[in-house]
Amino acid sequence: MLRIAVPNKGSLSGPAGEMLHEAGYQQRREAKELRIVDPENEVEFFYLRPRDIAIYVSSGKLDIGITGRDLLIDSGANAEPILPLGFARSTFRFAGKPGTAAGLADLAGKTVATSYEGIVAKYLADHGVDASVVHLDGAVETAIELGVAEVIADVVETGTSLRNAGLEVFGDPIMKSEAVVIRRTGAEATGATEETEPKVQQFLRRLQGVLVARTYVMMDYDCRVEQLEKAVALTPGLESPTVSPLHNEGWVAVRAMVPSKEAQRIMDDLYDIGARAILTTAIHACRL
Numbered sequence: 001m002l003r004i005a006v007p008n009k010g011s012l013s014g015p016a017g018e019m020l021h022e023a024g025y026q027q028r029r030e031a032k033e034l035r036i037v038d039p040e041n042e043v044e045f046f047y048l049r050p051r052d053i054a055i056y057v058s059s060g061k062l063d064i065g066i067t068g069r070d071l072l073i074d075s076g077a078n079a080e081p082i083l084p085l086g087f088a089r090s091t092f093r094f095a096g097k098p099g100t101a102a103g104l105a106d107l108a109g110k111t112v113a114t115s116y117e118g119i120v121a122k123y124l125a126d127h128g129v130d131a132s133v134v135h136l137d138g139a140v141e142t143a144i145e146l147g148v149a150e151v152i153a154d155v156v157e158t159g160t161s162l163r164n165a166g167l168e169v170f171g172d173p174i175m176k177s178e179a180v181v182i183r184r185t186g187a188e189a190t191g192a193t194e195e196t197e198p199k200v201q202q203f204l205r206r207l208q209g210v211l212v213a214r215t216y217v218m219m220d221y222d223c224r225v226e227q228l229e230k231a232v233a234l235t236p237g238l239e240s241p242t243v244s245p246l247h248n249e250g251w252v253a254v255r256a257m258v259p260s261k262e263a264q265r266i267m268d269d270l271y272d273i274g275a276r277a278i279l280t281t282a283i284h285a286c287r288l
């Protein structure tokens with residue numbers, strides 16, 4: 001049975017559960033459940049604090065887990081990302097009251113408050129900046145107002161939390177993060193995972209299927225044979241589009257996957273070259 005760690009709270013928890021559900025896995029019904037077995041898929045899910053997931057996975061007791069790239073790095077655990085999942089996207093930045101610091105060098109001698117001590121301490125050391133780091137569990141934006149630190153380093157998505165606290169970012173982004181599937185570093189190479197490997201690969205294919213289904217739509221249209229080359233250039237598909245003859249001579253029907261974000265522009269371009277009956281349909285699941 002494959003053992004998988006899933007975030008039980010916070011920004012990662014909802015989208016992770018939704019993605020697993022879309023991939024056909026049973027998920028917990030109540031937020032208080034700590035583990036569930038999905039017998040049909042031979043998988044056991046453990047609902048853990050996002051911050052702890054890399055530690056469990058690196059211990060080898062759990063096969064894989066979903067966590068944030070930043071949390072993985074902050075933990076220093078012996079685990080590596082194997083599939084980016086595209087949600088909980090954020091950047092990790094320094095911020096302070098306007099005028100406090102213009103760049104990294106201005107941090108010397110200052111105190112930085114953060115929930116990601118591992119990332120910040122390493123970044124400062126790597127850049128040769130001598131600043132102290134104070135660990136706080138959350139709501140670090142308030143640390144400056146209350147005099148605990150002059151600067152913070154925190155997750156930024158829309159920037160609303162910083163604006164509300166009267167803070168602004170400075171320096172280069174420390175890192176970019178998103179949800180990732182992780183496994184123990186070198187797990188494949190050790191051979192210890194031989195038994196679970198096919199299940200891990202199946203799990204990754206299922207999640208990849210969800211990602212593709214979310215980012216692509218299926219496009220169908222009819223066009224004249226003379227326009228086919230131009231039309232195919234607009235809709236090359238993943239391998240190559242399916243082209244079938246129509247009953248009306250001189251016309252073909254074309255079917256190809258296209259990125260959802262570009263679907264409207266592609267439909268306009270197809271129309272302009274004479275394609276008709278252009279339609280898109282959602283993809284619910286797929287295996288590439």
Ligand SMILES: Nc1ncnc2c1ncn2[C@@H]1O[C@H](COP(=O)(O)OP(=O)(O)OP(=O)(O)O)[C@@H](O)[C@H]1O
Pocket residue numbers: 009010011012050051067068069070071088089090138155156157158177178179
């Ligand atoms: N507002 C946000 N937008 C996008 N991603 C976020 C946001 N806040 C945190 N994250 C990401 O979520 C992960 C942190 O999850 P975690 O559950 O520890 O924090 P949280 O969402 O801040 O929850 P809480 O603070 O309630 O415990 C990190 O990978 C982080 O980059």
Ligand SMILES: O=P(O)(O)OC[C@H]1O[C@H](OP(=O)(O)OP(=O)(O)O)[C@H](O)[C@@H]1O
Pocket residue numbers: 137138139140141154155156157158159160161162
């Ligand atoms: O740029 P924004 O869109 O405002 O998002 C970033 C904020 O979201 C998270 O906070 P959360 O609400 O999880 O509270 P926390 O600080 O207690 O973790 C994060 O720690 C930032 O404070």
Ligand SMILES: [Mg+2]
Pocket residue numbers: 010138
């Ligand atoms: Mg938080």
